[in-house]
Amino acid sequence: MTFDRISSIYVILLIVFGAIMGSFFNMLIYRTPRGLSILGPSSFCPKCEKPIPWWGNIPLLSYIILRRRCVYCKGTIPLRYLLVEILTPTAYVLLYLRNSDAGMVQWGIEALFVSLLIIVTFTDIETYLIPDIFSIGGIFIGLFLSPWNRNLTFLESLFGVIVGGGVLLLIAYGYQKLRGVEGMGGGDVKLLAMIGAFTGWKGAIFALFSSAFVGTIAGFVVMMQSKKSVSRDDNGDSHHGNTLSTMIPYGPFLALGGIGALLWGDDFWRWYLGGF
Ligand SMILES: [Zn+2]
Structure with a gap:
């Protein structure tokens, strides 16, 4: 229909x-x-x-x-x-x-994806948590629906989960080795894997880079703001709790990157690969 x-x-x-x-x-x-x-x-x-x-x-x-x-x-x-x-x-x-x-089925798949992103954005902002039911649950739903998803094949969806989860896992592991602190929660890893299930491995990479880009700018702005006003440290019970840079939840940026991947991912890769 x-x-x-x-x-x-x-x-x-x-x-x-x-x-x-x-x-x-x-x-x-x-x-x-x-x-x-x-x-x-x-x-x-x-x-x-x-x-x-x-x-x-x-x-x-x-x-x-x-x-x-x-x-x-x-x-x-x-x-x-x-x-x-x-x-x-x-x-x-x-x-x-x-x-x-594209029809109602495609609308339903994309609406479900964006709904999950809206939910995890706000749970992460308010509690620094991305509940597994939405990230891991979303991975399985995205994989299951992929044969009906016009944007990708089942294999692309599967690679999206592997690349999205795997790349971030490596980064998180490396960061922890290097800095000795947890920079990225396991929730972010599972969220990027979920984004990969709905947008494929290309979408996952697009979401990762665009979220890092926007996140870095936002982190910089917050850092500048906090230097102006004498650091108000009323957030002692925060989940990460060590420095200001890690107190900004990363999930909302990944979610934004996921929406970007859905809307512009294909065009971006066509443009990027066409440039060579
Ligand atoms: Zn009341």
């Missing part, structure tokens, strides 16, 4: 669907790294832990109506909730426009 033409009905449906999924992802982002069940209890305020009534739980709308406040304790609802409920439908609509010829 193809989408035959861009229809505004589909766009509206995807915005609603994306906002609902975003709301679900917000729950996953909060609960999965903390080992909480996603089956119950129903949504509660992370501050006062009182259950949120149904009218306080409508994606996007409740956030705007309640003006970012919990109904009970008036605690501020983190901006991340709104961000994910905007990012997800936006991604779904853009993937729809991109896949209007």
Whole structure:
């Protein structure tokens, strides 16, 4: 089945669907790294832990109506909730426009991939964790779906997992030998392997280099900022905890690189290899 033409009905449906999924992802982002069940209890305020009534739980709308406040304790609802409920439908609509010829199956595969990237981006930012259920789970889903994925073959997907996981594993191992500290978590290794499962080995390499590039710039900016304001060291319980450079989670940059690989990976390699 193809989408035959861009229809505004589909766009509206995807915005609603994306906002609902975003709301679900917000729950996953909060609960999965903390080992909480996603089956119950129903949504509660992370501050006062009182259950949120149904009218306080409508994606996007409740956030705007309640003006970012919990109904009970008036605690501020983190901006991340709104961000994910905007990012997800936006991604779904853009993937729809991109896949209007390729059909719903291709849209579904890419939407699943981007959804996983959105989830791990925020778990990594908030807890320095990329839960295995999303990275390793994503590796298997990406491999399993690869025969239907127009962007690659099963073998390319398999090599994507091996190259993505293997290269980062070597870098992480080398860094640890060289510096004596853990620079990169195992979560990043599994995440790049997952990106490889959906974008192939070329995609994994593209994601690695583009994320290193953007990550280095971001790290530099943060370093400059922290030199200006006298180093505020309120993050003593951080997972890495030694220097500022390692306190920036790398997962979000890998996720960005993964989206880059999905959108521009093929064009980049054609351009790059064509240059010789
Ligand atoms: Zn509350």
